[in-house]
Amino acid sequence: MKDHDTLEHRLTQQGISRRSFLKFCTAMASLMALPPGTAPAIAAALAQAKRPSVIWLSFQECTGCTESLTRSHSPTLESLIFDMISLDYHHTLQAASGFAAEKSREDAMKDFYGKYLLLVDGSIPTKDNGIYSTIAGRTNLDLLQEAAKGAAAIVAVGSCAAFGGLPMAKPNPTGAAPVSDLIKDKPIINISGCPPIPSVITGVLAHYLTFGELPALDELGRPKAFYGETIHDRCYRRPFYDQGKFAKTFDDEGARNGWCLYELGCKGPTTHNACATTKWNGGAGFPIEAGHGCLGCSEPNFWDAGSFYTPLAAPTSNIGAIAGAAALAGAAAAVALSAADRAKKKSLQQTHEKLTVKDISN
Amino acid sequence: MTLQDIAVKVERADDYSVGNISALLAEIATLLEKFIATGQSAEIDLKSLPMGALEYEQLRLALGQGEVAANLEAIGPSEIIETKYPGVWWVTHYNVEGDIVADLIEIANCPAILTSQPQDMQAGLARLQAAIEK
């Protein structure tokens, strides 16, 4: 069994100075989207933190979420967080395979019953008794139900585990379902995104480690610290939106000037995620900085929400006019616009509009 | 090759503005005013703010560099620069791979991370005494 002593003890053993630890806590505060002044409180809490056992189950998924996670798993400051958890089962990352791997999962479930964190990526097929995805001869559904019993909490990593994602897109041939549809008696935290931002995954783990509890969640079970605002709320192109300056094609003058991508289908106004500030690839940037609108990947049913290139409010309303009015009239018009966005998204989800060549070539 | 090796060309950093930087500078001025009056230090997490590469460069130009520049080597490098406005510090922490893990504006006499820590001093003293006894 792995040792589960305090972090302070482990860091001292590794010869890490107090100053380094304070730097680490400053990075943690930034990672958890807490005010920088909270670093000393984090230091005090973390010094006493114990290593929780983590079991990670992968179901109907593309491994993108694990790929994303391993981007924050190289020998870095953040990797200290992984020194702080005991990843007892992850069938892609672990060295063991076959019976030995399944045994390590069973041992962890037994040894840390009621205390381990269960991380899940991928949705769970439920049609025909769940036979569309099995591991070691057992259905995903069966494995999930068994592992959920002894879990302190479940973290659904990625839009598939959180909301069903691509496998659940129409016509949903496998009867895919998100974790929250199947498990009702455990706290579930949804870290949505396709994939989720790596530091958001580690940030949530860090929060659990530091404070021993799950962070505050929104109505869709997502941590508010990362999903409390929309991409649009924090988008650096927002001043252009407010001024009614929109790129009309991907290579026009507006696009070159970095104007708002709303008319090119940006789903930023209805998408809650931290991309605009936390960014991707070690902080290098996020899609809108590369000139492409947000796809809405962290929202339920985003695959069925119509073309990635059709504006949210089109074709039912004239966005230029509404946004211009919003800039003049302020909040009320902006609220009307976002209501139009939501209604449009809903109707697209219901009718399951498909992406056409015309959408990308206009 | 790491991401940092790919050169980023920022165009028109001097004359192009979408307004985010002037708002940030106004906030820094307010915090500095408060610090001078009450001694209450403050920090701004730049990673929590919307900023494109161009605006980040604009902020660098606007704050400039003052008299002090310090480097830390603590699980990756850190740069601590006093801007041309005394009391306004720019603290950038990197991990060992060179990614920025925290990027702060600190309003203080001296950023806390620069001061020696009691625990480290204790450990250092023990090492020094051991060296003398040798």
Ligand code: SF4
């Ligand atoms: S619509 Fe998209 S590009 Fe435009 S301001 Fe909002 S998030 Fe940014």
Ligand code: SF4
């Ligand atoms: S910008 Fe939008 S589509 Fe892209 S990763 Fe972020 S939330 Fe997903």
